[in-house]
Amino acid sequence: MRSYGQYCAIAKALDVIGDRWNLLIVRELLLRGACRYTDLQGGLPGIASNLLADRLRDLERSGVILREDAPAPVASTVFRLTERGRSLEPLLRELLRWGAPLMAEPADGDAFRSHWLDVPVQEFVTDAAPDQPPVAIELRAGDEPPVTLETAAGAVRARHGAAQQPALVLSGPPQALVGVLIGGLPLREARALGLRCEGDVSALARLKVAGALG
Amino acid sequence: MRSYGQYCAIAKALDVIGDRWNLLIVRELLLRGACRYTDLQGGLPGIASNLLADRLRDLERSGVILREDAPAPVASTVFRLTERGRSLEPLLRELLRWGAPLMAEPADGDAFRSHWLDVPVQEFVTDAAPDQPPVAIELRAGDEPPVTLETAAGAVRARHGAAQQPALVLSGPPQALVGVLIGGLPLREARALGLRCEGDVSALARLKVAGALG
DNA sequence: CAGCATCCGCTTTGATACTG
DNA sequence: CAGTATCAAAGCGGATGCTG
16 A cells, blocks of 8 residues: 555554555454464455465565464464554454444355454353353354354353354354344344254353444 | 455454545544535545545445535535444544554655644643643644644643643644654754754653653 | 546556466 | 466546536
C-alpha cells in the first residue's frame, strides 16, 4: 500500500498493517502460533500465492513477523509474530467485536476454518453454571476438523480435536453453529439451517452468550 | 473492496471498514463531528475526489455514516457517524496506540492537520502537577491553525484556537511539536528540528508523556 | 462554491501455472 | 514446501468538467 502521507498515528499504523490481507495474516499467526507458508495458505482461503509471499516480505520488513528456518528434523521455514506483532492482539479483538454482528447475516459460499472459533468463543461465551461439573461439547462445522468446547472456571475454552466424552455433539454448516454460539440464534432456527445435535441437548444451556451480541 | 469471503468476524469487519481511506474518514468524523464534503477533503489530504464520494456512499450503505441535508441557513449536505460508526472509536484508539511509535520516524513531506492532535494528546499526555494552577500552552504547527493545551483535573485537553493567556507558545514543524508531546523527544533535539518557544519554558514540565511511548 | 462524475495512466490484486 | 512468473481485471490517484 502506498503511504497515506499523513503525519498521524492512525494513518501511520494503516500504512503498515492496512494493506489487504495483512491483518488476516496476523490473525492466523495469533490463533495458531508459528506457521509454515502452506499453513497460512490453508488458513487464508482466497489469498493468491504471490500476494501471500509479498505480504510476508512486507510484514517482515516492518518488524511485525519474522521468518525462521526451522531446525533439522522439520527443515522448513516458519513464520511467527514478533513482540510488536503480538501487540496487535487488542486491535484484532476490537475488530472482532465490531464485526461480530455481521456474522448474523447470511454468508453463503463463505469459507470457514474451525480454528477461527478459538478467540470468538473465549470472547463471547461464558459458562452459565460454573458450579456444575465441567462439560465438553464437540463441534463439527462443515467438513472442518472438530473443535471441543470445555467449560472451565466459569469460562469456555475452545480446543482443537475431538472430545473424549462429549456431552453433546453439534454438527452442521458453520452458520448454524456460530449462530447458536455467538449470534444468539434460537435452536429451532439453527435446526432449520441444518444444525444436528447428538447427546444431551440441555448441555447447551451451559453456554451463555455475552458481549455486544443478542 | 471485494469481500474476503471468509465466515470470520474479523474478515467481515474488514469487508466493511478495511477499504483504503475508510477508517480515516471515520477518524475525521470522530474528531470533528458532522462534516461537509469539503471539510472531509480538507482533513484527508491526498484523497481523490471520486474516491471520497465512493467511500461515503459505501459507508452510508453499510450503516457507518449518514448523510443529512442541513437546515435552511447552511443549505449544505453534512455527513455524520451513526451509533454503529461511533462504536469504531475503541478500534481507532487501538490503531492510534499501535501507530504512535511510528511517529518518531522522520516524516518529511507528510501532510499535517492540527486537529489530528486532539485524541493523541488526551491519550498520552497527563498533567504532571495537578495541584498547581492550570496552565495553557499554545501550539502552532506549521501553517495550521493554533491548538491550545489546557491542564484540567490532572488531564490535558486539546482545544482548537489560540489561548487567551498562554504560559508558553510552541511553534515549529509538526514533527518537532509532536516529538516533544508524544514521542518524548528531548527539548534540545526538538529545537534542532525547528521548535521555537516563547514564554515560560518550564510550563512544559507540566506535560507528562504516558502510554506505550518513551 | 459544494458535491460530485468522467476520463486516463498507473499500480495493485487475483487466478493460475510453473519451479527449485 | 515455498515460493516465482505471467497476465487480465480491478482499484487508485490526479486532473478536469459538470451541475445546482
